[in-house]
Amino acid sequence: MATWDWQVYCKDTTSGDVITGCFGEGGDFTYLDWLLSAWGWTLSVAVLALIVAMSVGSLMGILRTAPDRRLVFLGNAWTELFRNIPLLVQIFLWYHVVPALVPPLKDFPSFILVVFALGFFTSARISEQVKAGIQSLPNGQRYAGLAVGLTLPQTYRYVLLPMAFRIVIPPLTSESMNIIKNSSVAFAVSIAELTMFAMQAGEETSLNIQMYLTVTLAYFLSAFTINRVMLGVENRVQVPGMIGAK
Amino acid sequence: MTVKKPLFLFAALLAASAAQADTLAKIKEQGAASMGVRESSGALSYTLGDGKYAGFHVEVCQRVLADIQRSLGMAKLDIKYQPVTSQNRIPLVQNGTVDIECGSTTNNATRQKDVSFAVTTFVEEVRMAVKANSGITAINQLNGKKVATTTGTTSVQLLRRHERAANVNFEEVFGKDHADSFLLLESGRADAFVMDGQILAGNIARSKAPADYRVVGEVLSVEPIAIMMRKDDPKFKTAVDNSIKAMMASGEIGRLYDKWFMQPIAPTNTRVGLPVSDATKAAWASPNDRPVEDYMKK
Numbered sequence: 001m002a003t004w005d006w007q008v009y010c011k012d013t014t015s016g017d018v019i020t021g022c023f024g025e026g027g028d029f030t031y032l033d034w035l036l037s038a039w040g041w042t043l044s045v046a047v048l049a050l051i052v053a054m055s056v057g058s059l060m061g062i063l064r065t066a067p068d069r070r071l072v073f074l075g076n077a078w079t080e081l082f083r084n085i086p087l088l089v090q091i092f093l094w095y096h097v098v099p100a101l102v103p104p105l106k107d108f109p110s111f112i113l114v115v116f117a118l119g120f121f122t123s124a125r126i127s128e129q130v131k132a133g134i135q136s137l138p139n140g141q142r143y144a145g146l147a148v149g150l151t152l153p154q155t156y157r158y159v160l161l162p163m164a165f166r167i168v169i170p171p172l173t174s175e176s177m178n179i180i181k182n183s184s185v186a187f188a189v190s191i192a193e194l195t196m197f198a199m200q201a202g203e204e205t206s207l208n209i210q211m212y213l214t215v216t217l218a219y220f221l222s223a224f225t226i227n228r229v230m231l232g233v234e235n236r237v238q239v240p241g242m243i244g245a246k
Numbered sequence: 247m248t249v250k251k252p253l254f255l256f257a258a259l260l261a262a263s264a265a266q267a268d269t270l271a272k273i274k275e276q277g278a279a280s281m282g283v284r285e286s287s288g289a290l291s292y293t294l295g296d297g298k299y300a301g302f303h304v305e306v307c308q309r310v311l312a313d314i315q316r317s318l319g320m321a322k323l324d325i326k327y328q329p330v331t332s333q334n335r336i337p338l339v340q341n342g343t344v345d346i347e348c349g350s351t352t353n354n355a356t357r358q359k360d361v362s363f364a365v366t367t368f369v370e371e372v373r374m375a376v377k378a379n380s381g382i383t384a385i386n387q388l389n390g391k392k393v394a395t396t397t398g399t400t401s402v403q404l405l406r407r408h409e410r411a412a413n414v415n416f417e418e419v420f421g422k423d424h425a426d427s428f429l430l431l432e433s434g435r436a437d438a439f440v441m442d443g444q445i446l447a448g449n450i451a452r453s454k455a456p457a458d459y460r461v462v463g464e465v466l467s468v469e470p471i472a473i474m475m476r477k478d479d480p481k482f483k484t485a486v487d488n489s490i491k492a493m494m495a496s497g498e499i500g501r502l503y504d505k506w507f508m509q510p511i512a513p514t515n516t517r518v519g520l521p522v523s524d525a526t527k528a529a530w531a532s533p534n535d536r537p538v539e540d541y542m543k544k
Binding site: 013014015096099100106110187188190192196199200202203204206208 | 332333356357397398399400402403406407410418419420421422426429430433434435
C-alpha cells in the first residue's frame with residue numbers, strides 16, 4: 001500500500017519485464033496493451049449490441065402500437081420474453097443451452113452470441129420506451145396523418161416517429177450508457193473485455209486496486225462519452241415548441 | 247500534491263488497525279482463534295453448507311490449533327470459521343480478521359512480503375484435462391485447438407508463457423469459475439482444460455461420466471500450497487510449523503491426505519482420486535517454506 005507501482009502497466013504480461021515506452025513490440029505485450037485491447041473489446045461489444053438493440057427495439061416498439069392485434073402480440077411477446085430473464089442467464093442460455101439444441105450454433109464465435117444476447121436484452125427495454133413515446137402523442141396525430149391520405153407506414157415515418165423519437169431521447173441515452181456497463185457480463189463467456197482484464201491482471205500482478213481503478217475510469221469515460229454524444233444529438237434535433245425543447 | 251494527504255491518512259489508518267503481533271497471546275486472551283477457509287477449493291478446503299467447512303487443509307489446521315490449545319494449557323478453544331476469497335484472503339490475514347488461513351494459497355515471493363507461510367503441506371501440479379477419446383496427450387498437440395482455463399487464476403499466465411516457449415498456437419477460452427471451465431470442455435467448446443491437478447481431478451470425479459476424461463500431459467508448473475498466517479510473528483509460526491512437522495514425521499499427514507483425496511468425501515461421497523505426488527512427498531520428507539520461485543529454478 002505504501003507505493004502505488006503504476007509502472008506495472010509497462011510490464012510484459014508473459015515475462016514480467018518492464019518495457020521502455022510501455023507498448024510492447026514484436027510479440028511482447030504489456031499490461032497497457034492488454035488494457036487497451038480489453039477496452040476495445042468492451043466498446044465493440046457495446047456498440048454492436050447497441051446497434052442491434054436500437055434496430056430491433058424500435059421495430060418491436062412500433063409493432064406494439066400497430067392497429068393489428070397479431071403484430072401487437074408479437075411485439076409484446078418479444079419484450080416480455082427478453083425483459084423477464086436476467087441478463088447473465090440469457091448470456092448463458094445463448095452460449096450453453098441454445099447450441100446444445102441447435103448444434104450448428106456451436107461454431108458461432110462467442111463474440112457474436114454476446115452481441116445478440118446483450119442487444120436483444122436491451123431491445124426489450126428500448127421497445128418499451130419507443131412504445132411509450134408513440135403513445136404519448138395524441139391519437140389525433142395518427143388520424144390526421146391517415147386522413148390526409150398517408151399510408152400507415154408513411155404516417156409512422158413522417159408524423160409519429162419524428163416526434164416520438166425526440167421525446168424518448170433521454171431514456172435512450174440511459175439505455176446506451178447501460179449497455180456499456182452491462183457489457184461487463186461478457187467476461188462470463190470468454191470475451192477478453194475490461195472486467196476480465198481487471199480480474200485476470202489483478203491476480204497476475206497482485207495489484208487489484210490499480211487494475212480496478214483504471215478499469216473503473218475506462219468504463220466511466222466510455223459511458224460519459226456516450227452521454228455527451230447523445231446530449232449533442234438531443235440538442236441538434238430539437239424542434240422549438242415541442243416537448244423537451246429549450 | 248494535495249492528493250497524497252488522504253492516501254497517507256488511509257495508509258495510517260490501515261497501519262493502526264493492523265493486528266497485534268503476538269497471535270498466541272491473542273488466542274489465549276480471547277479463548278478463540280479465527281480460521282480462514284474457502285467455499286470451494288477442491289478437497290483442500292470447502293464448505294459443506296450451513297456454515298460448516300471441511301477439507302485436507304481445514305483438518306490439518308484443526309489439529310494444529312488443538313496442539314496450540316494444549317501447549318497454551320487452555321481448557322477450551324473456539325474455532326471461528328471465516329470464509330475468504332482469493333481477493334480478500336491476504337488483507338484479512340494482515341488486519342487480524344483471520345489468524346490462520348487454511349485454503350489453497352500458493353506460497354510465492356510477492357506474498358511473502360505481506361504474509362508468512364507455514365511449511366508446505368501440498369504441492370500442486372498444473373496439468374490439463376482432455377476428453378479420453380480426443381487422443382491428446384501432450385501440450386504440443388494443442389496447435390490450433392481451444393484451451394480452457396479459469397479467469398483470475400495464475401494458470402492463464404502460465405499457459406501464455408508455455409505457448410511462447412513451445413511455439414504452439416492455441417486459442418484460449420476462459421470460464422468464469424472452475425465449474426464453468428469444465429463445462430466448456432464437457433460441451434466441446436474447448437479441447438483441453440488447464441488447471442491445478444486436484445481441481446481437475448475433483449471436477450472429473452463430479453462429472454456425469456468420469457471415465458470420459460483424462461488428466462494428461464507434462465506438468466506445466468508446480469506450486470507449493472501452504473497454510474498462511476501473519477508476518478513477523480515468529481512464535482506463532484514456530485508453533486504451527488512444529489505441529490505440522492510432527493504430523494509429517496509421524497506419517498499422520500499421509501493418512502489425512504488419503505482420507506481427503508483417496509476416500510469418498512462429503513457431501514456427495516465421491517472420490518477425488520488423486521494419489522499423492524512425488525513433489526508433495528518430497529515436501530513432507532524435508533519440511534520447508536520455500537516459495538514457488540524456488541521450485542521453478544529446478
